[in-house]
Amino acid sequence: MPPEDAPSTAPVTAPPALLLQGLWRRFGQKIAVAGIDLSVPAGSFYGLVGPNGAGKTTTLSMATGLLQPDFGTVLVHGRDLWADPVGVKATLGVLPDGVKLFDRLTGAQLITYAGLLHGLDRDTTAARTADLLGALDLAADAKTLVVDYSAGMTKKVALACALVHAPRLLVLDEPFEAVDPVSAANIRDILASYVASGGTVIVSSHVMDLVQRMCDHVAVIAGGHVLAAGTVDEVRGDVSLEDRFVELVGGRVGGEGLAWLRTSSD
Amino acid sequence: MVAHLVRLKLTLLRNGLRRSAWQIVGLVVAALYGLVVLVLGVAGLVTASATRPDLLPTITVLLGSALVLAWALVPLIAFGVDATVDPARFVLFPIPRRALVTGLAIGALVGVPGAVTAVVALAMGAVWWRDPLALVAGVVGSVVGVLTCIVASRTTTTLMSALLAKRRFREVLAALVVLPFILLGPLLSQAHRIDVGPGALDRAVLVLGWTPLGAAWAVPAAVTDGDPLGALARLAVALATVLVLAAVWDKALAHAAVNPPHEEASTRARGLGWFGRLPATPLGAVTARCLTYWVRDPRYAMSIVFIPVFPLILWVVAPDSQLLLFVGPITAFFLGWSISQDVSFDGTAFWTHVAAPLRGWTDRLGRVLAVSLLGLPAVLVFAVVPTVATGHGADLPTVLGLSLGAFLTSLGVASVASALVVMPVQKVGENPFGSRQGGSTAAMTSQLAGWGVTFGLTLPTIVLAVVAVRQGSALLGWLTVLVGLGLGATVLAQGLRIGGRALERNQTRLLSRLVSFP
Numbered sequence: 001m002p003p004e005d006a007p008s009t010a011p012v013t014a015p016p017a018l019l020l021q022g023l024w025r026r027f028g029q030k031i032a033v034a035g036i037d038l039s040v041p042a043g044s045f046y047g048l049v050g051p052n053g054a055g056k057t058t059t060l061s062m063a064t065g066l067l068q069p070d071f072g073t074v075l076v077h078g079r080d081l082w083a084d085p086v087g088v089k090a091t092l093g094v095l096p097d098g099v100k101l102f103d104r105l106t107g108a109q110l111i112t113y114a115g116l117l118h119g120l121d122r123d124t125t126a127a128r129t130a131d132l133l134g135a136l137d138l139a140a141d142a143k144t145l146v147v148d149y150s151a152g153m154t155k156k157v158a159l160a161c162a163l164v165h166a167p168r169l170l171v172l173d174e175p176f177e178a179v180d181p182v183s184a185a186n187i188r189d190i191l192a193s194y195v196a197s198g199g200t201v202i203v204s205s206h207v208m209d210l211v212q213r214m215c216d217h218v219a220v221i222a223g224g225h226v227l228a229a230g231t232v233d234e235v236r237g238d239v240s241l242e243d244r245f246v247e248l249v250g251g252r253v254g255g256e257g258l259a260w261l262r263t264s265s266d
Numbered sequence: 267m268v269a270h271l272v273r274l275k276l277t278l279l280r281n282g283l284r285r286s287a288w289q290i291v292g293l294v295v296a297a298l299y300g301l302v303v304l305v306l307g308v309a310g311l312v313t314a315s316a317t318r319p320d321l322l323p324t325i326t327v328l329l330g331s332a333l334v335l336a337w338a339l340v341p342l343i344a345f346g347v348d349a350t351v352d353p354a355r356f357v358l359f360p361i362p363r364r365a366l367v368t369g370l371a372i373g374a375l376v377g378v379p380g381a382v383t384a385v386v387a388l389a390m391g392a393v394w395w396r397d398p399l400a401l402v403a404g405v406v407g408s409v410v411g412v413l414t415c416i417v418a419s420r421t422t423t424t425l426m427s428a429l430l431a432k433r434r435f436r437e438v439l440a441a442l443v444v445l446p447f448i449l450l451g452p453l454l455s456q457a458h459r460i461d462v463g464p465g466a467l468d469r470a471v472l473v474l475g476w477t478p479l480g481a482a483w484a485v486p487a488a489v490t491d492g493d494p495l496g497a498l499a500r501l502a503v504a505l506a507t508v509l510v511l512a513a514v515w516d517k518a519l520a521h522a523a524v525n526p527p528h529e530e531a532s533t534r535a536r537g538l539g540w541f542g543r544l545p546a547t548p549l550g551a552v553t554a555r556c557l558t559y560w561v562r563d564p565r566y567a568m569s570i571v572f573i574p575v576f577p578l579i580l581w582v583v584a585p586d587s588q589l590l591l592f593v594g595p596i597t598a599f600f601l602g603w604s605i606s607q608d609v610s611f612d613g614t615a616f617w618t619h620v621a622a623p624l625r626g627w628t629d630r631l632g633r634v635l636a637v638s639l640l641g642l643p644a645v646l647v648f649a650v651v652p653t654v655a656t657g658h659g660a661d662l663p664t665v666l667g668l669s670l671g672a673f674l675t676s677l678g679v680a681s682v683a684s685a686l687v688v689m690p691v692q693k694v695g696e697n698p699f700g701s702r703q704g705g706s707t708a709a710m711t712s713q714l715a716g717w718g719v720t721f722g723l724t725l726p727t728i729v730l731a732v733v734a735v736r737q738g739s740a741l742l743g744w745l746t747v748l749v750g751l752g753l754g755a756t757v758l759a760q761g762l763r764i765g766g767r768a769l770e771r772n773q774t775r776l777l778s779r780l781v782s783f784p
Contacts, residue, residue: 066620068774085770090623099614099781102555104562112541116551117622125546145562161618 015078017042017169017200018063023072025058032058034224035072040169040202040217042077045195047215047232048204049241051249055224056204057097057173063202064094064171076169090118093167095158097174097204103147103154107138110146111160118165125164132160135190137183151178159187163194170194170201176210188214208242222249271369275376300378307386315393323487326390327471330411330483333383337415338422367516374416387412394486403497404486410504411482417508421515475500478507548624552632553639556608560640565611565691566604573597573644577652590656591735594649594669595728599720601641602676605633606683606716610691614780620773627766630681634762637677645669661735664743668731671750672724678754678761679720685769687712688776690783723757 018040025033033055040046050056061067063074065085074081081088102110108129115125133139136156141149146157155178162170170191176184191201192214205211211218212232218241219229227248228235236244246252307329314325356366374380391408394400475484482504488497540554560566577593609616619629649669653662689712727750734742769776 064621066617066774066777086623086625089621092621094617094621096617096621099617102559102612102615102618104559105555109538109541109558112538113551113555114618114622116541116546117548117618117624119548119623120546122546 014042015075016040017044017077018171018202019073019075019078020059020063021073021075023059023062023074024070025055025062025067026070031224033062033069036221036224036226038219038226038229040200042200043195043198044200044217045191045215046200046202047211047218048202048221049206049208049211049218049245050204050221051206051251054221056221058224059221060171060173060202060204061096064092064096065089066094066096090165091168093162093165093170095155095162095170095172095175097177101146101154101158101161103149104145106143106145107149107153107157107160108133108142110157111164114161115164120165128164128166129160132163135186136160137186152180152183155179156183156187163190168199170199172201172203174205175203176205176207208240208245212236212241220245220248268365268369268372271366271373272376275373296378300382304382304385307382308389311386311389311393315395319396322393323475323484323490324467324471326393326483326487327475327480330387330390331474331477331479333387334411334414334418334479337383338418363516363520367512367519370420371413371416374420375412380416383415384412387415390483391486394490397490400486400489403489403501407482407485407501407504410501410508413508414478414482414504414511417511417515421511421518424515424518476503478503481507548622549628549632549635552619552624552629553635556633556636557639559611560636563611573601573648576600577648588656588658588735590652591658591661591665593652594645594665595672595731597648598641598645598669598673599676599724601637601645602673603680603716603720604641605637605677606680606713607689607691608633608680609684609776610688610780612780613691613783614777616773616777616780620777625766626685626769626773627762629769630685630762630765633684634677634681634758638673641673645673658735660738660740661743663740664731664734664746667743667747667750668724668727669750671727671746671754672720674751674754674758675723676720678757678759678765679716679723681758681761681765682768683712683716685765685772685776688779723753727753 016039018038020036020038023033023036024031036055036059038059048056048060058067062069062072063076063081065081065088068082076088076091079088102113105113111129111132112125115128120128130139133142136159138153138156138160141153146154149157155175159172159175162172175187179187191203195201203211203215215232217230218232218235220227220235228244232241235241239247311325314321375384387408388405390411391404391406392401394404471480471484474480475487481500484500485497485504488494488500540557541551544550544554544557576596577590580589580593612619646666646669649665650662653659653665658665727746730742730746730749733739734746
């Protein structure tokens with residue numbers, strides 16, 4: 001299906017996995033997202049970085065059908081998400097941040113639930129649940145209630161729920177928060193091989209180092225705007241992503257302020 | 267330090283008001299209510315001291331004891347533990363514990379209940395104006411009494427918060443504690459049958475005056491009776507109460523500071539439970555998830571606990587009357603209506619449904635099926651047993667028709683209601699008695715509207731049923747079955763359709779509301 005609004009003169013290519021056009025969202029007096037345009041190419045590993053309160057979570061919520069934008073369109077593989085929510089959501093895997101899970105289910109039950117809600121049959125769900133529990137090192141806790149999981153384990157089981165229906169586009173909000181280094185490395189491997197096989201991943205993070213190593217594309221968001229977007233090398237130029245980020249976002253405070261915070265002065 | 271803690275409490279109160287207009291409304295309502303209580307209490311005391319000084323000992327001791335008991339117990343069940351100045355939050359600050367204890371105690375007086383208690387207590391001291399010595403004793407007793415109130419409430423909440431941190435315990439307690447409170451009303455209505463001897467009240471006051479509850483308030487009466495030794499002894503009991511409670515509280519605080527409450531992970535389930543038994547479809551999954559929650563989530567368990575309570579109340583109030591025929595229909599209504607807060611109970615976990623390619627009617631029907639699997643047997647039992655047991659077997663079709671009609675109708679209306687409105691509900695594991703601030707007005711309005719609609723839609727069946735029972739007509743009885751089932755099924759089908767559409771339209775708005783709740 002050709003994307004409706006692709007310019008006819010452009011060479012025939014696959015539509016971007018995710019295309020955000022002029023997204024706006026206001027909460028009361030505060031404009032959280034002020035006209036974001038973003039194109040995430042299919043098959044990319046896309047990092048979304050920004051300071052706290054930049055609008056990352058709001059943007060990703062609107063891109064995944066969890067939050068209605070005030071203005072703007074969201075195209076997933078060329079299909080308008082808000083015109084056909086049920087059809088498009090089937091191709092999306094979502095890991096939101098700052099929300100709860102149905103935590104009175106066991107880990108295995110929760111992943112099964114996610115699989116069945118996406119219309120998988122019983123055998124596929126069972127096989128994939130077992131695979132995911134193994135790959136994310138949760139097999140020993142498969143029968144423990146999620147409410148009794150640690151923060152990192154909860155993140156991992158939520159990731160498993162996002163993966164179980166093998167979506168074409170994965171949108172992960174802060175997937176590595178509270179996850180231990182070994183599990184984080186395992187998750188990176190899973191995501192990398194998923195991208196290698198043609199999937200698209202969007203992660204938000206404020207760990208620049210991680211994004212620079214892991215992603216091939218990056219967008220810097222602050223104050224509800226996109227400050228820079230493109231391949232990681234395009235965005236960072238010849239400095240590190242972290243330096244470039246600070247340069248773009250600003251707000252560094254000199255270290256001279258807290259002169260009294262010197263143990264020797266006491 | 268004490269001044270700092272009191273100022274902190276005031277600042278928290280002010281900032282809370284700034285966050286939401288409903289909090290201001292809540293405070294104003296509480297203040298008005300407090301003012302009424304205060305005026306009534308003080309006016310009563312003034313009148314009594316002017317006209318019937320002989321009754322003063324009885325009034326002050328009973329009122330004072332009730333105050334202490336209320337302060338000790340009500341925070342546990344009515345408001346939850348006051349977490350705004352939770353001692354655990356001061357652990358990292360270098361505050362001497364003695365200052366912390368004093369500050370928290372005085373901070374407890376900031377607020378409507380504290381202020382009302384303090385003023386009423388002072389009035390209880392002032393009523394002894396006829397006798398200067400008794401007046402002094404009265405004021406001293408009142409100060410000690412207010413101290414007892416505060417320290418007792420802090421002690422019970424601190425002690426209980428350690429226990430309440432254990433999930434299992436909290437869930438069981440929640441279900442158990444509520445029962446006597448529900449039964450309190452009906453039991454009190456029967457209390458007049460207990461024969462109270464003429465001197466019983468005086469004896470009770472005498473005994474209370476020596477207990478930690480009433481000792482402080484009994485001091486001035488002993489002075490006016492010309493019993494200085496008795497007065498001193500009662501004062502000693504009162505002071506000892508405060509000291510012991512303060513010591514226990516202090517110990518509990520010291521313990522809590524270095525042993526923060528710790529969740530025990532113990533629950534393990536076998537297999538996939540309902541997920542393995544129901545069809546592997548989205549509908550089956552939603553049903554299985556809801557069924558699992560009905561069993562594992564204490565908030566749902568609470569509504570199951572309520573079910574046997576209601577017939578019990580009716581039975582206590584009116585054994586062998588025709589009222590018992592209504593047990594089935596009313597149980598059916600409440601069970602059906604219990605899914606009206608389903609989305610609110612899901613909380614932010616509702617995103618799972620929003621993010622999935624799930625049709626609205628699937629979500630609605632799954633929730634209805636879950637409660638029906640559990641509730642239908644209960645409805646049948648509560649319709650059949652009381653009817654047959656009271657010898658109204660002939661009315662069984664009527665009662666069954668009305669019960670099933672009410673069940674289907676309330677399920678249908680609740681399916682629409684929970685797709686339109688979400689309200690702040692207590693989260694899993696919170697004190698199940700503490701209602702969330704700010705949501706109560708919206709919650710009440712939507713609940714009442716839902717009840718009204720359900721009642722209106724059941725009215726034809728109700729009228730038929732009442733006439734059928736009155737006239738003892740079997741034909742009308744079977745007509746009730748027909749109308750009840752037909753009307754109920756229609757309402758449910760429409761409820762699923764309308765509710766499903768409303769959910770698809772509203773789900774992101776509902777989710778943002780749920781995320782915005784504190």
